[in-house]
Amino acid sequence: MGENKPANKAVLNWVHEVESLTKPENIFWCDGSKEENDYLLGEACRQGVLIKLNQEKRPGCYLHRSNPNDVARVEQFTLICTPTEEEAGPTNHWADPAETYSKLHGMLKGAMRGRTMFVVPYIMGPVESPLAKVGYEITDSLYVVLSMRVMTRMGARASEKLGEKPDAEFNRGVHSLLDVNPERRWICHFPQDNAIISVGSGYGGNVLLSKKCLALRIASYLAQKQGWLAEHMLILGVESPKGEKHYVAAAFPSACGKTNFAMLIPPKHYDGWKITTIGDDIAWMQIGADGRLYAVNPENGYFGVVPGTSYKSNPNAMRSIERDTIFTNVALTDDGDVWWEGKDGEAPQHAIDWRGNDWTPASKEKAAHPNSRFATPMQNNPVLDPHVDDAAGVPISAIIFGGRRSDTMPLVFRAFDWQHGVYIGAVMASETTAAATGAVGKVRRDPMAMLPFCGYNIGDYFRHWLKIGKRLTNPPLIFHVNWFRKDAEGHYLWPGFGDNMRVLKWIIDRCEGRSGAQKTAVGCIPRPEDLDLEDLEGVSPEQLDKLLAVDPAEWEKELAGEKEFFASLAPNVPEELLGQMQQLEERLRR
Numbered sequence: 001m002g003e004n005k006p007a008n009k010a011v012l013n014w015v016h017e018v019e020s021l022t023k024p025e026n027i028f029w030c031d032g033s034k035e036e037n038d039y040l041l042g043e044a045c046r047q048g049v050l051i052k053l054n055q056e057k058r059p060g061c062y063l064h065r066s067n068p069n070d071v072a073r074v075e076q077f078t079l080i081c082t083p084t085e086e087e088a089g090p091t092n093h094w095a096d097p098a099e100t101y102s103k104l105h106g107m108l109k110g111a112m113r114g115r116t117m118f119v120v121p122y123i124m125g126p127v128e129s130p131l132a133k134v135g136y137e138i139t140d141s142l143y144v145v146l147s148m149r150v151m152t153r154m155g156a157r158a159s160e161k162l163g164e165k166p167d168a169e170f171n172r173g174v175h176s177l178l179d180v181n182p183e184r185r186w187i188c189h190f191p192q193d194n195a196i197i198s199v200g201s202g203y204g205g206n207v208l209l210s211k212k213c214l215a216l217r218i219a220s221y222l223a224q225k226q227g228w229l230a231e232h233m234l235i236l237g238v239e240s241p242k243g244e245k246h247y248v249a250a251a252f253p254s255a256c257g258k259t260n261f262a263m264l265i266p267p268k269h270y271d272g273w274k275i276t277t278i279g280d281d282i283a284w285m286q287i288g289a290d291g292r293l294y295a296v297n298p299e300n301g302y303f304g305v306v307p308g309t310s311y312k313s314n315p316n317a318m319r320s321i322e323r324d325t326i327f328t329n330v331a332l333t334d335d336g337d338v339w340w341e342g343k344d345g346e347a348p349q350h351a352i353d354w355r356g357n358d359w360t361p362a363s364k365e366k367a368a369h370p371n372s373r374f375a376t377p378m379q380n381n382p383v384l385d386p387h388v389d390d391a392a393g394v395p396i397s398a399i400i401f402g403g404r405r406s407d408t409m410p411l412v413f414r415a416f417d418w419q420h421g422v423y424i425g426a427v428m429a430s431e432t433t434a435a436a437t438g439a440v441g442k443v444r445r446d447p448m449a450m451l452p453f454c455g456y457n458i459g460d461y462f463r464h465w466l467k468i469g470k471r472l473t474n475p476p477l478i479f480h481v482n483w484f485r486k487d488a489e490g491h492y493l494w495p496g497f498g499d500n501m502r503v504l505k506w507i508i509d510r511c512e513g514r515s516g517a518q519k520t521a522v523g524c525i526p527r528p529e530d531l532d533l534e535d536l537e538g539v540s541p542e543q544l545d546k547l548l549a550v551d552p553a554e555w556e557k558e559l560a561g562e563k564e565f566f567a568s569l570a571p572n573v574p575e576e577l578l579g580q581m582q583q584l585e586e587r588l589r590r
């Protein structure tokens with residue numbers, strides 16, 4: 001066990017270099033087998049990295065508690081190290097590559113003394129997809145190794161795919177926990193070298209280097225060079241009772257319900273309608289021979305937010321996490337199960353909270369951290385789409401942008417065309433969540449939900465989107481949604497979850513040229529009669545009017561916010577988008 005050395009000399013040389021620097025006690029070469037996983041799970045429990053849950057209640061499930069100082073992504077310590085600051089652009093934290101390598105190498109010197117260094121080979125994307133990428137993550141964390149097996153196509157097949165050619169492309173990822181000190185926590189990307197170094201953290205998005213680091217930050221850089229898109233989007237399939245099938249990709253910021261939307265169960269009267277999941281977080285998309293956009297999910301699992309997940313809000317996620325799941329920072333019940341705020345049923349009378357302290361319903365602290373997570377293999381999803389492993393990907397009919405907005409943004413609207421859609425994505429905003437450290441609930445611009453994940457200059461990213469649009473002879477329609485609009489008393493106007501199907505149906509019908517809408521200054525908005533409202537509970541006609549309204553005062557403020565955002569990116573914003581802004585202003589003033 002632990003002897004699965006790849007044949008590729010470039011990989012061997014690089015691992016040897018990292019070994020010479022970090023001085024581990026031994027090297028464990030992972031093969032991804034079940035035997036290896038069983039052995040490592042046992043080791044993780046023995047070392048206190050994981051707690052084995054009640055195997056009758058939750059077979060194959062484990063609990064991990066991260067350091068309380070280390071529970072979310074850290075944007076201020078996430079660096080893009082390109083030769084010039086201009087390449088990283090105004091929305092990234094930039095650092096000089098040579099200086100950063102030197103600083104990190106200093107921290108990594110002897111960092112794995114007395115520890116095991118794991119070498120984790122993995123593939124992102126369906127194995128035969130032309131977009132598939134091979135990566136290796138070197139890590140001294142068992143939690144990372146075990147999570148990577150869930151989240152990626154991990155193991156010997158990655159080394160087989162890479163082959164022996166010395167110039168074969170692979171991502172070099174190095175991760176060390178060091179002493180999990182927030183002052184020595186850095187997540188560094190070197191796009192030109194296809195390399196990532198992450199130190200000082202043990203939290204998912206900072207350390208599962210396949211995910212935000214490779215599949216978004218590095219991949220977005222590669223995608224721009226190579227003419228495709230790497231996006232922070234879920235991908236779902238919608239099939240009508242007549243067997244008509246569409247795929248939709250949707251970009252929402254972290255912790256805004258991507259996983260819930262991707263696994264949605266339609267309301268009762270949608271007999272015969274089926275939603276299936278391709279992915280819940282990341283989409284890699286390329287242009288097909290027919291001029292349509294085709295998407296694959298590079299991942300193999302879901303790293304979803306736990307609190308609020310229930311058989312009511314997301315039954316398919318609940319079924320997925322019944323087995324073979326690694327939970328992070330949820331509460332442990334006295335019978336060895338897990339609990340979190342928003343789970344079905346009563347709160348337990350006693351539990352151990354995410355920090356490892358006693359908890360009762362009278363406690364002031366939350367039992368589960370608001371950003372507690374599950375890592376579960378996509379194969380557990382009862383509504384996994386049958387085409388999830390297709391090398392060519394699935395054709396995308398619609399792209400949806402959206403965020404958490406208490407006001408201004410209607411429930412749904414459609415962009416007039418691709419360029420207008422790119423503008424809507426570029427200026428989209430959302431209230432911040434617990435997925436990253438810092439203030440929660442503050443509205444910030446988050447273009448295409450990629451603000452923390454675009455690995456290069458955001459202006460060039462917008463330009464890239466515009467260019468892709470010119471090459472698409474059969475482009476997806478672009479929409480904006482907002483499930484989070486509130487009334488004056490602060491109550492949500494829209495029930496969300498399964499009822500989002502009503503909006504999705506309107507979107508699909510637009511793609512088929514069937515559903516009605518009204519043209520407004522901001523885009524095409526359904527009138528109440530254009531939406532399927534059968535059996536919709538708890539939304540009065542007045543509430544519906546508010547949900548669909550374009551309020552002139554709110555949009556004046558919105559436009560000012562969009563202008564301010566573009567001004568902060570000057571002079572990088574493409575002319576076309578400045579033109580779109582001007583047209584919006586004219587339409588609003590008319």
Ligand code: SAT
Pocket residue numbers: 072073204205206211212254255303435436
């Ligand atoms: O922590 S992750 O980046 O993996 C999840 C998220 O914030 O979207």
Ligand code: MN
Pocket residue numbers: 232253254255281
């Ligand atoms: Mn995400």
